Amino acid sequence: xxxxxxxxxxxxxxxxxxxxxxxxxxxxxxxxxxxxxxxxxxxxxxxxxxxxxxxxxxxxxxxxxxxxxxxxxxxxxxxxxxxxxxxxxxxxxxxxxxxxxxxxxxxxxxxxxxxxxxxxxxxxxxxxxxxxxxxxxxxxxxxxxxxxxxxxxxxxxxxxxxxxxxxxxxxxxxxxxxxxxxxxxxxxxxxxxxxxxxxxxxxxxxxxxxxxxxxxxxxxxxxxxxxxxxxxxxxxxxxxxxxxxxxxxxxxxxxxxxxxxxxxxxxxxxxxxxxxxxxxxxxxxxxxxxxxxxxxxxxxxxxxxxxxxxxxxxxxxxxxxxxxxxxxxxxxxxxxxxxxxxx
Amino acid sequence: xxxxxxxxxxxxxxxxxxxxxxxxxxxxxxxxxxxxxxxxxxxxxxxxxxxxxxxxxxxxxxxxxxxxxxxxxxxxxxxxxxxxxxxxxxxxxxxxxxxxxxxxxxxxxxxxxxxxxxxxxxxxxxxxxxxxxxxxxxxxxxxxxxxxxxxxxxxxxxxxxxxxxxxxxxxxxxxxxxxxxxxxxxxxxxxxxxxxxxxxxxxxxxxxxxxxxxxxxxxxxxxxxxxxxxxxxxxxxxxxxxxxxxxxxxxxxxxxxxxxxxxxxxxxxxxxxxxxxxxxxxxxxxxxxxxxxxxxxxxxxxxxxxxxxxxxxxxxxxxxxxxxxxxxxxxxxxxxxxxxxxxxxxxxxxxxxxxx
Numbered sequence: 001x002x003x004x005x006x007x008x009x010x011x012x013x014x015x016x017x018x019x020x021x022x023x024x025x026x027x028x029x030x031x032x033x034x035x036x037x038x039x040x041x042x043x044x045x046x047x048x049x050x051x052x053x054x055x056x057x058x059x060x061x062x063x064x065x066x067x068x069x070x071x072x073x074x075x076x077x078x079x080x081x082x083x084x085x086x087x088x089x090x091x092x093x094x095x096x097x098x099x100x101x102x103x104x105x106x107x108x109x110x111x112x113x114x115x116x117x118x119x120x121x122x123x124x125x126x127x128x129x130x131x132x133x134x135x136x137x138x139x140x141x142x143x144x145x146x147x148x149x150x151x152x153x154x155x156x157x158x159x160x161x162x163x164x165x166x167x168x169x170x171x172x173x174x175x176x177x178x179x180x181x182x183x184x185x186x187x188x189x190x191x192x193x194x195x196x197x198x199x200x201x202x203x204x205x206x207x208x209x210x211x212x213x214x215x216x217x218x219x220x221x222x223x224x225x226x227x228x229x230x231x232x233x234x235x236x237x238x239x240x241x242x243x244x245x246x247x248x249x250x251x252x253x254x255x256x257x258x259x260x261x262x263x264x265x266x267x268x269x270x271x272x273x274x275x276x277x278x279x280x281x282x283x284x285x286x287x288x289x290x291x292x293x294x295x296x297x298x299x300x301x302x303x304x305x306x307x308x309x310x311x312x313x314x315x316x317x318x319x320x321x322x323x324x325x326x327x328x329x330x331x332x333x334x335x336x337x338x339x340x341x342x343x
Numbered sequence: 344x345x346x347x348x349x350x351x352x353x354x355x356x357x358x359x360x361x362x363x364x365x366x367x368x369x370x371x372x373x374x375x376x377x378x379x380x381x382x383x384x385x386x387x388x389x390x391x392x393x394x395x396x397x398x399x400x401x402x403x404x405x406x407x408x409x410x411x412x413x414x415x416x417x418x419x420x421x422x423x424x425x426x427x428x429x430x431x432x433x434x435x436x437x438x439x440x441x442x443x444x445x446x447x448x449x450x451x452x453x454x455x456x457x458x459x460x461x462x463x464x465x466x467x468x469x470x471x472x473x474x475x476x477x478x479x480x481x482x483x484x485x486x487x488x489x490x491x492x493x494x495x496x497x498x499x500x501x502x503x504x505x506x507x508x509x510x511x512x513x514x515x516x517x518x519x520x521x522x523x524x525x526x527x528x529x530x531x532x533x534x535x536x537x538x539x540x541x542x543x544x545x546x547x548x549x550x551x552x553x554x555x556x557x558x559x560x561x562x563x564x565x566x567x568x569x570x571x572x573x574x575x576x577x578x579x580x581x582x583x584x585x586x587x588x589x590x591x592x593x594x595x596x597x598x599x600x601x602x603x604x605x606x607x608x609x610x611x612x613x614x615x616x617x618x619x620x621x622x623x624x625x626x627x628x629x630x631x632x633x634x635x636x637x638x639x640x641x642x643x644x645x646x647x648x649x650x651x652x653x654x655x656x657x658x659x660x661x662x663x664x665x666x667x668x669x670x671x672x673x674x675x676x677x678x679x680x681x682x683x684x685x686x687x688x689x690x691x692x693x694x695x696x697x698x699x
Contacts, residue, residue, distance in 0.1 A: 077466055077469075079469075137681065140685060141684075141685075145466055146403075146407055146409060147684055147688070149409045149466075149469055150409070150618065150622060150680070150684050151681055151684050151685070153615070153618065153680075154677050154678075154680040154681040154684065155677075155681065157615060157673060157674070157676070157677035157680070158674060158677040158678055158681070161671055161673055161674030161677060162674065164671070165671060165674070274611070275477075277473070278473060278474050278477045278478075281470035281471075281473060281474055282470075282474050284470070285467060285470055285471065289466075315482075315485055315486075319478055319482065321474075321478075322474055322475060322478050325471070325474070326459060329459055329460075330459075333462065
C-alpha cells in the first residue's frame, strides 16, 4: 500500500488582473476621463467637458435608477418611464414659471427655494402618476414581458399626447433662475453653475439610495427581493407593496431627473422623455439590469463619453454611446455589475 | 392550389375568409374600382404596409421578440433604391440593385444586433434596437451629403412606371373601363404584385418547420432548447429574415413614392404605427397583418376628418375640442392599443377565429 500523497495546499496568489476585475466598473470612469484628457490635450476645455459630462451622467442616473430597480425587483420593464421624465419636467417648469418673482431675483436662496418647490411639485405629481400607472397599466400584465413592453409603450403614447393636450404642441422655452445662470471660472475653465448643482444633486441622491439600500430594513427587503422574491414572500413580507413603493419612488426620481434635465436644456417638449429613454436604456443595459451601482457608473461613462466625443467629432456623439454599449456587452454580456438572481 | 399557395394556413373562419378575400379583391382591382389619385395611393400604401407589418409579425407574433428597429430596416431598403436610382440613373437595374443591397445590408445589421443582444436576453433586444434605430435616424438626417438630410431624396423611377408612359390600343383612347392606361397603373401593379409575392413567401416561412420552432421558442424557450433546438439561432435567423423583407417593403415604398425622407420611412411614429397595426390585427398570424394594416391606413386617411368634425361639434366646451382635434388621433389609438393588448391579445383575427 502506497502512502497517501503528501498534502501540500498552495495558496495561489490572485493575479493583479483578478484583483482588479471586481473594481473595474469604478475604475472605468477615471480611466475614461484620463483617455479624454489625452485625446483633448487642453486642460481648460477638458475640465469644462468633464464637469458637464459628470453633470449629464448624474441627471441620466436620476432618470434611469428607478427603471433599473423596478426591473430588478419585479422583472417589470417599463418603456413608459420616459413619460415620467416629461411629466416631471412640465410640472416642474410650470411651477417655476408661476414662481417668477422668486426666480427673477439673483438671490441664491430664493432661487434654490423655487427650484426646490418645482422639484417637489414635479416629484409629487410623478409619484401620483406613477402609482396610477402601476395600477392601471402595469399591474395586469405582471410576468409577461412582451405585453409589458407593448402596454407601457401605449401608456407612453397616451401620456405624451395628454401633455400636448394640456400644454400645447409647441416647445416651451424658459430661463433658468438668475443665480444658476452663467458660469464660474476655475483654472481657466468655464464651468456652468447649474452643472455643479446637478453633480451635487446626483451625488446626494446616489448616496441616499445607497444608504437606504444598504443600511435600512426596507433596503434589505428590496435587495433580497431582487435576488429571490419568492423567498422574501415566504418570510412574510408583502413584496407587492414594496414593489409599488419602489415603482412610485422610481417615478419620483424620474420626475426629479426631468426637472433637472429641463433646467439643463432650457427647453421642454412633450417628446423629451422619449428621447432621453435612449440614453437611459443604454445606461441601464451597460450597468446591468437591476443594479443601482452599475447604473450610476454607466451613467457617468455615457455622460463623459458623449461630451468628449461631441467635442472631438460632433457627428459621432450618438454613435459613440452605441459603441460604448457594444464594447461593454462584449466584455460583460450581462452588463458591468450583473445582478445575481437566485432562480 | 389555393391551399398550397397559402402554405396550408387557411383562414379557418368564414367571416375572416370573406374579409380577406374582400381586401384582396379590392386591392387587386383598386385602380378600377376606386379611380382617383388619393384612393390608389391609399391602396398602394395598404399593400406595402401589409408586407411591412407581416414581416414585423414574424418577429413579434411568431418569435415573441420586440424590435423597435423595424422602421430602420424599412428605411434602409427605401434609401437603397433612392441612392442607386440617383447615382445610376433611372432604370430597373438600379431598383433591383438598390433593393437587393438594401435587403442585404438590413439582414447583416440585424445579424449583428441579434448576435449581440439575443444571445444574452431577449429583452435587451427591444432596448438595443430602440437605441440603434434612433442613432441611425439621427445619422441619416446629419449625413446630408449622402442622404439629403431632413429634406430626403426625390428621384426618378423608370419611365415605364411614370404617368408619362401611355399604352393600350389606340381605338380605346388609351383607357380601359374609363381608367387611363399609363405608367402609374403599372407602378401600382408593380407594388401590388411585389407585395403579394412577399406576403405569400412570408406565409410559407411561418408555416414551415422553421416557423413552428419559432412559435415553440415564443411559448417556452427553455423547453424548445431542451428538445434540441438552438433557440438563439432561430431567433437571429428570424430577425434577419424579417429585416430583409422589411427592407424590400421599403424598396417598394420608395418606388411608389419616388421620394424618401427621414420622416416618411425612419420616424418613431411609423414604428408605433406598425406596432398598432400588428396588435389590432392580431399577433401571431399574418392575416392579422393584412387586416391591421388595412384598418389602420384607412383610419389614418379618413378617421382624422371624422375627428375634426367631432371636435367642431363640441366647440366651446373646455378641453374636449382639444382632445378630439384631428391632431390628437394618436392619443385615441394609444388608448385603443392598450385596451386591445389587455382584452383582445389575439386581435381581430383571433376574435374571428374564435380562439378566445
